[in-house]
Amino acid sequence: MVIGGGFGGLKVARRLARRDVDITLIDRVNHHLFQPLLYQVGTGILAGGQIAPALRDLFVARENVRVVLAEVEAVDLEARTVTAVAGGELTLPYDILVVAAGARDSYFGHDEWERDAPGMKSLDDAFRIRTRILSAFELAETAASPAERDAWLTFVIVGAGPTGVELAGQIAYLSRHTLAGHYRSIRSEAARIILLDGAPSVLPSFRERLRGKADAELRRLGIEIRVKTTATSVDAHGIDIDGPDGADRIEAHTVLWAAGVEASPLARVLAHASGAEVDRSGRLAIAPDLTLPGHPEVFAIGDMVALEAVPGVAQAALQEGGYVAKVISSRLDGKSAPGPFHYRDKGSMAIVGRSWAVADVRGLQLAGRRAWLIWAVIHIAFLVDWQKRLEIVRRWFWEFVTHDRHERVISYVSLLPDELARAEVESVRRRLASGESGGEASGQ
Numbered sequence: 001m002v003i004g005g006g007f008g009g010l011k012v013a014r015r016l017a018r019r020d021v022d023i024t025l026i027d028r029v030n031h032h033l034f035q036p037l038l039y040q041v042g043t044g045i046l047a048g049g050q051i052a053p054a055l056r057d058l059f060v061a062r063e064n065v066r067v068v069l070a071e072v073e074a075v076d077l078e079a080r081t082v083t084a085v086a087g088g089e090l091t092l093p094y095d096i097l098v099v100a101a102g103a104r105d106s107y108f109g110h111d112e113w114e115r116d117a118p119g120m121k122s123l124d125d126a127f128r129i130r131t132r133i134l135s136a137f138e139l140a141e142t143a144a145s146p147a148e149r150d151a152w153l154t155f156v157i158v159g160a161g162p163t164g165v166e167l168a169g170q171i172a173y174l175s176r177h178t179l180a181g182h183y184r185s186i187r188s189e190a191a192r193i194i195l196l197d198g199a200p201s202v203l204p205s206f207r208e209r210l211r212g213k214a215d216a217e218l219r220r221l222g223i224e225i226r227v228k229t230t231a232t233s234v235d236a237h238g239i240d241i242d243g244p245d246g247a248d249r250i251e252a253h254t255v256l257w258a259a260g261v262e263a264s265p266l267a268r269v270l271a272h273a274s275g276a277e278v279d280r281s282g283r284l285a286i287a288p289d290l291t292l293p294g295h296p297e298v299f300a301i302g303d304m305v306a307l308e309a310v311p312g313v314a315q316a317a318l319q320e321g322g323y324v325a326k327v328i329s330s331r332l333d334g335k336s337a338p339g340p341f342h343y344r345d346k347g348s349m350a351i352v353g354r355s356w357a358v359a360d361v362r363g364l365q366l367a368g369r370r371a372w373l374i375w376a377v378i379h380i381a382f383l384v385d386w387q388k389r390l391e392i393v394r395r396w397f398w399e400f401v402t403h404d405r406h407e408r409v410i411s412y413v414s415l416l417p418d419e420l421a422r423a424e425v426e427s428v429r430r431r432l433a434s435g436e437s438g439g440e441a442s443g444q
């Protein structure tokens with residue numbers, strides 16, 4: 001049984017599907033999400049389906065693989081069963097379990113900020129962020145006062161790691177190019193984009209030279225950078241911050257969160273059941289062969305585990321998935337297990353703006369177009385199917401030539417929180433039905 005069809009879980013399932021085994025792959029979503037391109041969905045370049053093939057499609061030809069859409073809640077290590085909910089409750093048995101449930105956004109003990117500062121981990125998150133960004137320009141256009149207009153045209157991104165930098169760069173591009181000239185009472189180009197981080201520089205995990213280049217490029221795009229600065233409170237109208245110049249408040253209706261991650265709650269579930277440790281980010285401590293201590297039949301991989309010197313990136317999850325498939329295969333063949341897992345660092349990259357990137361690959365530090373080209377080739381190569389690769393290259397080419405972005409669908413109701421949206425739709429319907437809205441209603 002494999003829990004999670006992300007980078008780690010999918011790798012295990014695909015490798016083992018060729019063997020004479022029965023695999024149950026459980027995920028709470030029906031797709032494999034290519035998270036590195038999520039920011040392009042969040043900023044209108046790509047459609048959700050282009051980076052999220054259906055898990056069933058990926059295994060349609062493998063009769064030994066069963067895909068189950070359900071959210072896993074509990075694991076019984078003694079009975080060797082997994083409990084999941086999908087409408088009702090399911091209890092599914094396993095011989096070998098691989099848990100690859102990933103991570104979620106961390107609000108450092110302030111989960112209440114999530115409502116006003118959404119993060120970007122899932123497709124739903126990316127759609128929500130896209131709605132927020134595009135709506136902000138619409139609401140700035142009809143704002144009642146200059147202060148209100150400015151608050152709609154101010155975007156704050158908390159966290160200047162790769163995701164925060166990518167989001168800031170894309171919002172800058174969207175406002176300065178894609179949306180330029182589209183409004184009559186505002187200039188979208190005037191949008192203020194603020195990127196803040198508690199660390200002393202942007203892209204803190206990169207080497208100094210690349211950090212400096214990225215900083216300069218972000219400033220060239222007109223992005224305000226505030227380092228050594230932390231969020232102290234977030235609400236629907238802005239964010240309170242604390243930085244080198246003391247406490248401050250930024251009035252902004254759009255605050256996006258890219259500041260930190262914590263392991264899936266399933267890490268704690270496994271830790272509780274087995275007595276294993278979790279670290280401060282909730283990541284599970286596992287043995288060097290990626291098994292749960294005392295449970296050779298349970299593996300845990302990817303973002304939800306803590307391994308020394310192994311970062312929470314797709315490469316690590318993929319390599320761990322490949323390794324676990326190898327261990328299980330050697331058990332099936334009655335061979336001795338391969339040695340402990342070793343991570344091979346293949347480098348890191350981040351996109352700054354549209355076709356500009358920094359890349360640190362095998363000792364080579366690149367910044368600019370060349371780095372972007374390497375990024376593009378690698379990301380395309382890692383997508384799981386050819387059709388999606390072609391669609392994405394076509395979209396990129398179109399956007400590159402025209403600055404246009406296809407995925408910009410929003411509606412008035414989508415601006416409202418769910419409960420308010422339902423109430424608003426109901427009340428408009430009632431008014432129309434009763435004729436209260438007069439001329440408007442009779443004209444419909």
Ligand SMILES: Cc1cc2nc3c(=O)[nH]c(=O)nc-3n(C[C@H](O)[C@H](O)[C@H](O)COP(=O)(O)OP(=O)(O)OC[C@H]3O[C@@H](n4cnc5c(N)ncnc54)[C@H](O)[C@@H]3O)c2cc1C
Pocket residue numbers: 003004005006007008009026027028029031032033035036037038039070071072073100101102103120121162163264266301302303304312313314315317349
């Ligand atoms: C916006 C963004 C950009 C990124 N960019 C890059 C990048 O450029 N390069 C890079 O190397 N890495 C990048 N990463 C990190 C990379 O995506 C992760 O390290 C990688 O996805 C980890 O793989 P995983 O298998 O551990 O988890 P995931 O790929 O997150 O998969 C976890 C799966 O488990 C499922 N799941 C979770 N809980 C449950 C449950 N209770 N029941 C059932 N299913 C469950 C989820 O739905 C998901 O499908 C990025 C991450 C994000 C969020």
